[in-house]
Amino acid sequence: MTFRHVVALQLKSETAAEQRQMIVAALRELPGLIPTIRSYVVGQDAGINDGNHDLVVVADFDDADGYLVYRDHAEHQRVIHDHIAPHVAARAAVQHEV
Amino acid sequence: MTFRHVVALQLKSETAAEQRQMIVAALRELPGLIPTIRSYVVGQDAGINDGNHDLVVVADFDDADGYLVYRDHAEHQRVIHDHIAPHVAARAAVQHEV
Numbered sequence: 001m002t003f004r005h006v007v008a009l010q011l012k013s014e015t016a017a018e019q020r021q022m023i024v025a026a027l028r029e030l031p032g033l034i035p036t037i038r039s040y041v042v043g044q045d046a047g048i049n050d051g052n053h054d055l056v057v058v059a060d061f062d063d064a065d066g067y068l069v070y071r072d073h074a075e076h077q078r079v080i081h082d083h084i085a086p087h088v089a090a091r092a093a094v095q096h097e098v
Numbered sequence: 099m100t101f102r103h104v105v106a107l108q109l110k111s112e113t114a115a116e117q118r119q120m121i122v123a124a125l126r127e128l129p130g131l132i133p134t135i136r137s138y139v140v141g142q143d144a145g146i147n148d149g150n151h152d153l154v155v156v157a158d159f160d161d162a163d164g165y166l167v168y169r170d171h172a173e174h175q176r177v178i179h180d181h182i183a184p185h186v187a188a189r190a191a192v193q194h195e196v
Contacts, residue, residue, distance in 0.1 A: 043195070
């Protein structure tokens with residue numbers, strides 16, 4: 001079984017490209033810090049469609065408990081607090097069994 | 099290279115469970131109908147967190163052209179028109195290279 005967490009973020013229009021790259025870089029460090037992460041893909045929107053969100057994360061875990069370890073992990077919370085939260089305009093998340 | 103399309107949907111509160119299952123079932127037929135789809139995972143939110151969207155699709159293609167074939171395919175458009183669009187309260191999408 002795999003338990004998947006998907007989150008799409010729309011950033012504020014005034015958030016600079018450098019800050020967007022900082023968010024991506026900070027997220028991509030998390031698999032090295034949180035051992036329950038099995039797969040972690042961060043992507044920035046390709047600009048094909050209007051009205052899209054800016055970033056997406058697809059993170060896979062062995063089970064829901066593994067996801068909860070990630071969700072509540074201090075390093076994840078630090079990235080959210082320091083890099084993401086000040087810049088989020090909208091957020092959409094789903095967790096599900098695969 | 100993989101080109102990924104992620105879309106999260108929030109359905110209207112009045113959308114019945116049977117209709118939600120119909121949406122999931124209709125989406126899950128698309129990989130058999132659209133040959134550019136390489137991987138297609140549809141999930142319904144597990145209910146762990148408040149404020150989540152209800153459904154998510156993570157679809158992988160060889161390249162952006164493969165995604166565009168899917169996006170514009172008549173069977174996909176039929177599912178959107180017949181099953182999804184009348185029930186969507188909010189939508190978040192991102193496409194990106196993996």
